[in-house]
Amino acid sequence: MTVSFNRRGWLRAGFASIGALVLGACDRITDSPKGVAFLQSAEGLTRRVQRLVVDRKALAREFTTADISSDFRANGSIDPTDADYVALKAKGFSDYRLVIDGLVRRPLSLSLEDLRRQPPRTQITRHDCVEGWSSIAKWTGARLGPLLDQAGLKPSARYLVFHCGDTLEETLDGSGQYYESIDLIDAYHPQTILAYDMNDQVLPVAHGAPLRLRVERQLGYKHAKYIMRIEAVDDYRRLGRGNGGFWEDRGYEWYAGI
């Protein structure tokens, strides 16, 4: 038996094996915690440079009513089945109370009527999903900054953690509960609101009723839905799996400005 390899055959085999080696190496880096940590070092650079370049109070673009999406996509949980949430929803959220506690001097417990009496803000903004799509909607809600001032953040408070009413992934240790965290720069940004209305209607369940976070200038997964409790903390690493959010615990960036 003779095996004949022409030049093209060799070249093709050569390129294919080099390609397979490179791909294999990339996958090995991806599968090793150190490899991913190395790649993730870029995130800190991105966050610092964006914080440096983008003014802290720079507003995300606001659109007109003509720009509003008729097909705004709902992602993640769209109808939570958690018992507490189902009970709240059954009574039209009349028993709902938003708790603001943690490193604050005066913990708050606010009904939806209380929230609607807070300094409001309405904004038509673009929601950018990490997957790549964008949708535009009009959001009305209570500005987070004044609420935090009422609660009186202690000097040690550095982050706000949003505890949500939905379990997005069934896990034994409860780490499938949705949560998110933001820093105080974003918390006090004028467009950061706790939205109770969407497109002049009461916020639908699919989009986070009764209350969702709007933290414009970051990707969609930071905009926590079904907010039950806001906890001021000095460090988010003791929560969940330690990365500051449900998707962060599953490999996504904590700083979702890009």
Next chain:
Amino acid sequence: MGENEWKMTKPKKVLVYRHAAITRLTHWINVLALTLLLMSGLNIFGAHPALYWGQKATFARPWLLIAAEDHGNHTIGFTQIGAVKFNTTGVLGYSGKPGSFDQVAFPSWATVPSNRDLADSRHWHFFFAWIFVINGLIYWLVGLVRGHIRRDLVPTRHDVAPKNIWREIVTHAQLKFPKGEEARHYNVLQKTTYLGVILVLLPAMVLTGLCMSPGFDAAARWLVDFFGGRQSARTIHFLTAFTIVGFVLVHLAMVVASGTWNNIRSMITGRYAIAPQAEPANAGDVA
């Protein structure tokens, strides 16, 4: 020209110093960064394999869609451009090992990581985006300060004469490559192509990429407007990436056609062999 003729005529090959160390270094870093940016980018695209124009998605009417659909007893992968649908099973939309196909936009051999993973592909993408940007800035800075860009890439008045441009197009199309003095410099087609890549295509990748960042958008709305909105920026990011792929394919073909090892050596050691100017009498037999 074959080996024997080469020896018989005994022409003196001249080794010239063609590429400065910084050009060679930034070139290969660029190769690495662009390869990984492309492959991780194709994986990212797979998270939402549709493209739109404007600021927002119009989910029911993407201009490009790469997906899979069920046909009762079998699944097909398809690529839809506007209203036209192509069956691209095996490559786009539905591909994999025989017998175990997955619904992925781009096949696993073309993406990093090889399995669909938005979180990890973003880590790859942003890491090499920084490498790419820093590398590009160094290239630009050194190229401007040391005059590489002005001296070697900006076309001269002679270059842009219509007669010269036409001559270059004709000789290029015939794959006749310059010798002697002429081979010491890029011709007008090379200059405009390389300038187009480093001045337009590569910066466009960075800028359209940045326009997809909601954080960056708050600082530079005008740039998002310039590209026609965030979804347009995503579309242009994708189209520019494939324009660069097209450039690389032509670039590699020209490298092979004009002397593979000589070209590769010049980008590694800097030395490029130039064949002597052919005498007018035997001008016909240069191939």
